Amino acid sequence: MNRVRIMLVDDDYDFRVCLAIDLKGYGCLVHQFENGRVALDAASDGSVEFDILVTDWKMPLRYGDELIEELREGGFTQPMILWSSNLPLPKCVDATLVLGKNVGLSGLTAAIRQCLQTP
Secondary structure (H helix, E strand, O other), rough: OOOEEEEEEEEOHHHHHHHHHHHHOOOEEEEEOOOHHHHHHHHHOOOOOOEEEEOOOOOOOOOHHHHHHHHHHHOOOOOOOEEEEEOOOOOOOOEEEEEEHHHHHHHHHHHHHHHOOOO
16 A cells, blocks of 8 residues: 555544554555545645545534535545444445444555555
8 A cells, every 4th residue: 555645534633643653554645634624625725635535424514424425526536435433334325435443454454455456
């Protein structure tokens, strides 16, 4: 997953920072955002480019499924993973995958590889 640009969106600061460190250990370039509104603004104005989006579902200001829907409406075609610790998992027709956070880092990295079709 070397040099994969990940847009990571999660309102839980500690979780987001730890996950970003782990993903950087796999060689990923991680752009972190604390909510969907800030992430949408960054993607829309071109200040961040990404190969894949990984977003939490329940966040203040904009839920992850709303972020994905708005990015799709804006013409973004990159793979987008909605993952959540809330059960049951939300339905999000615009997401490439919907995962539970219980899959852990290994499950997430496998999902990223699957979405990007990389070894």
